[in-house]
Amino acid sequence: MSNSQFDADVLVIGGGPGGSTVAWDLARNGVDVLVVDGAEFPRVKLCAGWITPQILDALELDPEQYPHTISPFSSAVLWVGDTPCRTDYRRPVSYGIIRAQFDNFLLQRALDAGARFLNENVGSVESNADAFVVTTREGSTYRAPLAIGAGGSKDPIRRKLTTHAAEERMVVTLESETRVGADRIREHTPYYEVPELFLEPDFNGYAWYFTKGDYLNIGIGRLGDPRIRDAHPRFMQQLRDLGRLTPELEADLTKFRGHPYKIYDSVPNQAHGERFLLVGDAAGLARHYSGEGIRPAVESARDAAEVARTALERGRFAGADLEGYASKLTERYGPQKAPRFDPTRWIPHSWQSRIVQGICRNDRLRRDWVFGKVFLFDPEAAAS
Ligand SMILES: Cc1cc2nc3c(=O)[nH]c(=O)nc-3n(C[C@H](O)[C@H](O)[C@H](O)COP(=O)(O)OP(=O)(O)OC[C@H]3O[C@@H](n4cnc5c(N)ncnc54)[C@H](O)[C@@H]3O)c2cc1C
Incomplete structure (x- = not known):
């Protein structure tokens, strides 16, 4: 050619x-x-x-044959305020690389x-x-x-x-990934290799604490919002309060850096x-x-x-x-056009907040809507 x-x-x-x-x-x-x-x-x-199994199909890649860190995730935890809401699956619904x-x-x-x-x-x-x-x-x-x-x-x-x-909007992020060792990670969390997601209080994004083999990945992403510099310290304090971060561990983390994407x-x-x-x-x-x-x-x-x-x-x-x-x-x-019906325009934010919290706390709605529709974890694979 x-x-x-x-x-x-x-x-x-x-x-x-x-x-x-x-x-x-x-x-x-x-x-x-x-x-x-x-x-x-x-x-x-x-x-x-964090990758979903469909990507492995698109890559024609068998996770068993992949020669590097690939942690299968068969559970996920969504923190709503101070409450951890956990969903378990019978098989891996996503992986950490x-x-x-x-x-x-x-x-x-x-x-x-x-x-x-x-x-x-x-x-x-x-x-x-x-x-x-x-x-x-x-x-x-x-x-x-x-x-x-x-x-x-x-x-x-x-x-x-x-x-x-x-009006193009970007996701604004801050993240740190560090090789700290699996044993050390286990000392800091009961959820080793169970991704933890922390819903932002205004639902304009989420933060995460991911453990993958020897690696600890901590980050936060917000949509079109430079106020991430305020949200990040709040999230770090939450991790300290939960015992996920001790001063020794925090001192070893790589510097948090940002990268925007559409x-x-x-x-x-x-x-x-x-x-x-x-x-x-x-x-x-x-x-x-x-x-x-x-x-x-x-x-x-x-x-x-x-x-x-x-x-x-x-x-x-x-x-x-x-x-x-x-x-x-x-x-x-799907087509890129504004939805004809956008309930967020007329439902007061305090109501939206209650509705979202209710959905996230409800086992079935979290499985089907939050993890199923947003994160694409197969609801059919849920443990119960
Ligand atoms: C903090 C954060 C967390 C994320 N977490 C996830 C996640 O868990 N799961 C997920 O699916 N997605 C996640 N994403 C999104 C994901 O990282 C990107 O969507 C993905 O990397 C896009 O891949 P890409 O090949 O398009 O571009 P990239 O991976 O960005 O690759 C672009 C390449 O182009 C090169 N390049 C750029 N400009 C030039 C130039 N001028 N000349 C030569 N080379 C150039 C760069 O060096 C780079 O290697 C996250 C993003 C961020 C910022």
């Missing part, structure tokens, strides 16, 4: 789960792919590392399938009549008929070649254009309420790979030729 006027059939910007999955899919189908990522892998990616390991594994798999990797930072991007052109800050220029933007929320194609609505809500995202497709966070696909973004990154990567293969076969890369990708995303995640 390679043509001498091009450096690759497809340029992929970013080697996270979205970029490495699209590269893996294309490379094993004979497409010449060049992945460009400014980070040296394995690299740290801020993330709780370490992003540095997981992303490196996926990238390596793409390289094993034949994709090439360039460790450089993309500085500028241009889509013209002849090619998609990527220039790196290190000074190299690469041309291909098609590019895939998988650079997360700071993706250069997203930033330079797409338009954004003023969720898939009623504000439309542009996910394709002339000679390009965007996947994962670059397309703003993370799930509303839960903030789950790894699975949409992988699913959109599989969809993008299919559309890219067809475009390469036909030799057509105009925005209209790539329209099928937008349709696939809408089919998967």
Whole structure:
């Protein structure tokens, strides 16, 4: 498929789960792919590392064969105020992975399938009549008929070649992940390898205390809200009060850092254009309420790979030729428009608060709605 006027059939910007999955899919189908990522892998990616089983299907990955930390979660605890509400399952409904390991594994798999990797930072991007052109800050220029933007929320194609609505909202986060040792974690929590979620008092997000093998991951995410700097100390105090954090443990934690990303809500995202497709966070696909973004990154990567293969076969890369990708995303995640009926507009906040608390405390509603619909844990697998 390679043509001498091009450096690759497809340029992929970013080697996270979205970029490495699209590269893996294309490379094993004979497409010449060049992945460009400014980070040296394995690299740290801020993330709780919580994945649902469907992502393993999309990756064609058997958790038994995965060679790194993968903690199966068969229970989850939702804290509503001071009350821990626990739901148990007969089988794992989600898993905990370490992003540095997981992303490196996926990238390596793409390289094993034949994709090439360039460790450089993309500085500028241009889509013209002849090619998609990527220039790196290190000074190299690469041309291909098609590019895939998988650079997360700071993706250069997203930033330079797409338009954004003023009302676009991001999830704002603060997180720390530290390898502290399983025994030490067990001394601090009765819920080892049971994810604990802490609903924010105004329901505009949640915090978490995740234990995965030797790793402790603590974080908080709020939707479109810079007041996270106030929410974070409140949450840390709650963890101290619960005994989850002692001064010695706290002193060893890695520094809390933030990273914003867009969720898939009623504000439309542009996910394709002339000679390009965007996947994962670059397309703003993370799930509303839960903030789950790894699975949409992988699913959109599989969809993008299919559309890219067809475009390469036909030799057509105009925005209209790539329209099928937008349709696939809408089919998967629904149309991006404001709901016709939004009860939160007319129900007073104090009532909403009581309703949400009631739902979270009720075993059946928590299983079916909160864990079932928001976090996608299969309610059929619930223990009772
Ligand atoms: C604190 C926090 C917790 C989260 N927890 C979860 C969770 O538990 N479960 C879940 O499913 N999702 C979670 N998410 C969301 C999830 O991390 C993202 O949705 C996911 O990483 C998106 O994958 P991606 O491949 O699109 O982008 P990324 O994983 O962000 O990968 C993008 C890659 O592009 C590279 N790149 C960017 N710009 C350039 C450039 N100019 N040149 C070269 N390379 C570039 C970067 O180095 C990076 O490697 C969390 C996010 C945050 C911030």
